[in-house]
Amino acid sequence: MSNKNGSGLFGTIIWFAIVFAVLAAFYYYGEKESGPGASAASVSFLEGQVDVLNDSLGWKQASDGIVLNEGDSIRTGLGKAVLSFEDGSALRLDALTEVEVVRLSGKSAVFSNKQGRVYLRVKDGTSAQYQILAQEASVSAQGTAFTVACDQTKKTVAVLMVEGSAKVRVERNSDAVESKIESGSKLDLDLSKPITEAVKTSAVDLEIVKSDSFYSWNKEEDIKIGDPLGVLEAVEDAEGIEDAEGEDGSEDVENAEGADVAEDANNEEAKEDQVLDLSQSAPAESNSGIFLKASAQDDGVRFTWVLNQTEAPYGFKISRGTEPNPYYPKNDFVYISSVEAREYTWKITDGKTYHFRICTWNGGKTSESACVVHSNDVQVTTKQASINISGFEYVASELVLGATTSESGVNLSWNKITAPGFQGYKVVRSETDANLYYPKNGYIKWLPDDINATGYTDDSAERGKSYYYRICSLESEAPTYCGNVVQVQY
CATH class of the missing domain: 2.60.40.10 (Immunoglobulins)
Known part of the structure; x- marks a missing residue:
């Protein structure tokens, strides 16, 4: 009698093991077939002073190819950097910018823009959802390109839509406001105001974008990888930008969006x-x-x-x-x-x-x-x-x-x-x-x-x-x- 019960229990265990293996294989291969996502962020380009914070020893100088994981941070001084992902997407940092990696799960990539300006180029066809957090705002998109400028001191956030569209959500306590921003549009947030009055949308001022060295650099990078340029079509080549560099060779980091990261070193x-x-x-x-x-x-x-x-x-x-x-x-x-x-x-x-x-x-x-x-x-x-x-x-x-x-x-x-x-x-x-x-x-x-x-x-x-x-x-x-x-x- 005991042998019969034992064999029945053994059969039940085998049955559950088979079901578990089938489900695990289905999940694994289903994820794999959906294409690469955003499970890792590596520093693929750096120029000037770039630091990373990825352990308890504090900030240290970044090296090309270093991999950032959840909880790590990267910041630029008078320089710039690029974070690259497996699906071909890229997050580019302007000078005087700090970003924290909040989540990297393959299907979801979330970054916190602590200060400064970033350009996010999400590869068309990716299965990953990318999101930029900036103070009380979040910007979410798939297959698109935009910049987010954050000024903690002035309590402002500016989103400039280069190509595609994105959803911008502002949350404060139990209140929330959502807006959709399309290519060629700009959204400014004044977070010192009540949430219902904080959002202002307008058309992109192409004259400002044209003369901004950060956009010129991003245009060059997007051309290299064959991505649609959107608003960047209007940007002049680097040699045509008068204020791209100061007399001392330091890069002008005045934000086109109006989030003043640093004053123009060439200002008379x-x-x-x-x-x-x-x-x-x-x-x-x-x-x-x-x-x-x-x-x-x-x-x-x-x-x-x-x-x-x-x-x-x-x-x-x-x-x-x-x-x-x-x-x-x-x-x-x-x-x-x-x-x-x-x-x-x-x-x-x-x-x-x-x-x-x-x-x-x-x-x-x-x-x-x-x-x-x-x-x-x-x-x-x-x-x-x-x-x-x-x-x-x-x-x-x-x-x-x-x-x-x-x-x-x-x-x-x-x-x-x-x-x-x-x-x-x-x-x-x-x-x-x-x-x-x-x-x-x-x-x-x-x-x-x-x-x-x-x-x-x-x-x-x-x-x-x-x-x-x-x-x-x-x-x-x-x-x-x-x-x-x-x-x-x-």
Whole structure:
């Protein structure tokens, strides 16, 4: 009796094994017959500075042919790169761009565009669904080509449809908006607005596209592989593009979509305001790990920078001086605590000429609080501006404020001023107003009659919040003066 039951059980097991094998074979060969997908991403082209993050050791220089898997990232400095896939599709990165590989499953390829601009060419006939994520937006397509430009600082995303069509979906909490974009169209997202007002579509401005070196490069690449050009038909050849390269040979990375990744190195006004040659290493007294650009704007000096095989785990400090190569702690400075920051506007509008450098700060983790890596020196003549509001004058150059963070709070420091009728300092803080001043925003600390007071620790700051700070000087025989605005993430 037991033998009979045993043989029946054995037969049942054999039957299930056969069924499982048939289903597995059907699934395997069915997948195989559908053609190659996007199960692997390899770096097939790189130019200039390109880094990858594919282990716990941090960013490192990329090599041609390196394979990226789910969770890996790639970023470009003043260079560009191409990720290639088994089905012939390609993701091309413009300069100053960072992309994370979110999913690679053969049937689905998802990438997160953290910053900058990418061009996705999806091979016609592929079985894979490609998707680009950018902040709150996702762009999905098969057999098509488009660019996605992401600016985290401005909270904008721009999609330009080169060929074919794609679906753009924006999600925020429980709300969602979907749009379909066709070849020759452009979709702009302003994610600072309510989701129902964030989407704007328009026709592609061919004059802008024609003169953009990124599109010229993509046209050349698409011609090589025989893909339809769509909008790129209108793009001039590389030699016909006047602003494809600056005098220093660095590539112009101004986005045609309007997501400003970096300022044009050939811009005539910028050349008057800055001294910068990216074709050479930083000065001998500097380290070439950071390249700094600066230009005078109406609201101050705007800085953008690129890291080259350098990390900034404790943020950055920008130093200002009247002589070349200023440095912290000798010279005036501002502290930028965000390790992801790549731009900053220092509100200096006194019409004077200064030298600036940016550095990675050591966070006070050694016996001497100092910078680790310094950038090149840039020289800028600031624009003159003063604002009179009901008898109060706010001049950004009169007081220079700096800030650091610690366990005890946000540590503010400023230079001592001398003025007749000095009455004291007002420490002003706001979570939302970047143009704060006294008396509009009130104050969190009043330091009366002490002209030697050059510091204050805001111990009421809460972890995880971002604050704007400003110091104002009250004088009986002159208008109230307020210094530069500093933003701190605590």
